[in-house]
Structure formats: structure tokens, C-alpha cells
Amino acid sequence: MKNELSVADVTSQLRRLGVRPGGVLLVHTSFRAVRPVERGPLGLIEALRAALGPEGTLVMPSWSDRDDEPFDALVTPSAHDLGVLPQTFWRLPGVVRSDHFHAFAALGPQARFITSDPLPLPPHIPASPVGRVHDLDGQVLLLGVGHDANTTLHLAEVVAGVPYRTPSYCTVLENGRRKRIDYGENNHCCSRFALADDWLRARGLQLEGQVGHAHARLAKSRDVVSVTVEHLSTDRLLFLHPVGAGCGECEEARQTVETLDAAGAGSLTRNIG
Known part of the structure; x- marks a missing residue:
């Protein structure tokens, strides 16, 4: 059985990282990988806040998986697969x-700036929370998860102008009535996002260590984007499994390439420094 770590222990780990x-x-x-921690998810959030200090801003994903329901920031649960930590975080005062x-x-001095953009379509364009973290020269912490969970890589795809967009939709309220919004999302299985490990490690841009009982990766958002865009500039389909590999999600993304190349996927991007 793993020993429970105190909030102070985890704070020290984060600072050392x-x-x-x-x-x-x-x-x-993944809190399951991090635990046990004193006070559970609240203790881990406390440690993250302590490591950042009062002038720091903590950000977590909080999106919905209820495509057919209008989103209400005050009551709509975060997606089940995001886990207990984001679900706990968004409810805090x-x-x-x-x-x-x-x-x-988000919580901290930059919280409103990071979360204030209107609905981003696709989700991780520069005018989105992930893009705003990049604008602010923020860091990305992968705690007990790999780069397949790293939304900043989707931002890099958009900036690089990847030529795939699979069909997605969400539901909003417009004049008190439900309205379905269809859009294309640069979506696929994301397992090849693991390539970012080698890219960042080779340049000394990814810090790694233990936080709680989990393996942690830490990198600057701008480094993740710049290195990834560099690699995608030589092969914009690099994150998709090869044809015939048996990955249905990547194959679906490939099938949209010809249509988007004709329309100009680059129209969804802007330069990012």
C-alpha cells in the first residue's frame, strides 16, 4: 500500500519539478495515479496552488460531454473522463x-482572461483557454498522464494548419431556444502525441519527476507548440496512424483531408510567436 503524502510533500515535489x-x-x-494524498483531490489542488503562490493561476479542463444539452457554467458537470480533480476544481469558490x-x-489573477473568449471552434484555436495559456507563457503539467491528454498539442495542430477536421457538434441556447452547432474538429486517437516526449526531451525542454505517486511531465506551452509545429511542417499528418494500421479514428481524420485542403485549413490559424 502506498504511503499518503502530505500537502507540503506534494508542494515540494511540484517546486522541485x-x-x-x-x-x-x-x-x-489522473488523480488515481497521484493518490493517496492528504485530503484527497482538495489536497492536490491545495498543493498546486501553494506551488504557484498567490500570483499564480491554475487552469484545468472543464468541458462537457453532453453534446445535446446547452452548457451552463454554474451546473453542467465536466466530462466524466476528465476525472475527479477537474470536477472538484470548477466547483471551488x-x-x-x-x-x-x-x-x-481557472483560479488566480489571469483566470478571467484565460476563460473569457466565446465558444472556440475548433476547440483549441489560439482564441481559446489553451491559446491564452500559451499567450501568457504558461506551463503545461501532465500529472500521471501522457501527451495523449495534452490539449496544447491540438493548439499546435491548428497553428500548423493540419488538413483534417472530423464532424462534431454541440448545443447552445439562442434566444431561449436550443440550437445545434456543427463544426469540424482536428480530432483523432491522439496516441501518436507520445512523439512529443522524444521531441521535447531531445532539446531539454521537458522536466520530469515524481509528483504524489505519479510520473509528471512539465514543459512551457510555447515550447510544446514551437517544437510540434516544426515537426508538423514536414508532415502535417504525422499524428495520424498510417493507412492500414487499424485505427478507425485516424482513418476518419484522413478521409477529411482532401476536402479541407481544397477549402484551406490554414484559414483557421494565426501566427503564434
Whole structure:
């Protein structure tokens, strides 16, 4: 049985890893991998906040998986597969949550800036919470999860102009009536996002260590995007499994390429420095 770690222990681990006091930190996590921690998910959130300090801003995914229901930031649960930590976080006093289906939640001085953009379509364009973390030179912490959970890589895809968009939709309220919004999303199985490990490690841009009982990866959002865009510039389909590999999600994405190349996927991007 694993020993329970105190909030102070986890705070020290985060600081040793390289979490910047006063910075912006976007966290993707599996609490199951991190536990046991004193006070459970609340204890881990307390440690993250302590490592950032009062001038830091903590950010977590908080989107819905209820495509057919209008999103309400005050009551709509976060998607089940995000886990207990994001579900706990957005309900805390002072946390600001995006007012749209592709929501993130944030706490700290930059929270409103990060969450204030309207519904981003596709979800991780520069004018989105992930894009705003990048704008603020924030860090990305993968805690007990790999790069397959790293939404900043979807931002990099958009910036690089990847030529695939699979059909997605969400439901909004317009003049008191439900309205379905259809859009294309740069979506696929994401398992090849693991390539980012080698890219970032090779340049010394990814810090790694133990936080709680989990393996943690920490990198600057801008480094993740710049290195990934560089690799995608040589092969925009690099994150998709090869034809015949048996991955239905990647095959679906490939089938949209010809249509989007003709329409110009680059129209959805802007330069990012």
C-alpha cells in the first residue's frame, strides 16, 4: 500500500519539478495515479496552488460531454473522463469557468482572461483557454498522464494548419431556444502525441519527476507548440496512424483531408510567436 503524502510533500515535489511561482499552469491529471494524498483531490489542488503562490493561476479542463444539452457554467458537470480533480476544481469558490461547451476552469489573477473568449471552434484555436495559456507563457503539467491528454498539442495542430477536421457538434441556447452547432474538429486517437516526449526531451525542454505517486511531465506551452509545429511542417499528418494500421479514428481524420485542403485549413490559424 502506498504511503499518503502530505500537502507540503506534494508542494515540494511540484517546486522541485519546476513549477514557476507566479506563473500560469495548465494541468492534465489522473488523480488515481497521484493518490493517496492528504485530503484527497482538495489536497492536490491545495498543493498546486501553494506551488504557484498567490500570483499564480491554475487552469484545468472543464468541458462537457453532453453534446445535446446547452452548457451552463454554474451546473453542467465536466466530462466524466476528465476525472475527479477537474470536477472538484470548477466547483471551488473563486474559480472562473468558461461560459461555453469547450470550457476550462481557472483560479488566480489571469483566470478571467484565460476563460473569457466565446465558444472556440475548433476547440483549441489560439482564441481559446489553451491559446491564452500559451499567450501568457504558461506551463503545461501532465500529472500521471501522457501527451495523449495534452490539449496544447491540438493548439499546435491548428497553428500548423493540419488538413483534417472530423464532424462534431454541440448545443447552445439562442434566444431561449436550443440550437445545434456543427463544426469540424482536428480530432483523432491522439496516441501518436507520445512523439512529443522524444521531441521535447531531445532539446531539454521537458522536466520530469515524481509528483504524489505519479510520473509528471512539465514543459512551457510555447515550447510544446514551437517544437510540434516544426515537426508538423514536414508532415502535417504525422499524428495520424498510417493507412492500414487499424485505427478507425485516424482513418476518419484522413478521409477529411482532401476536402479541407481544397477549402484551406490554414484559414483557421494565426501566427503564434
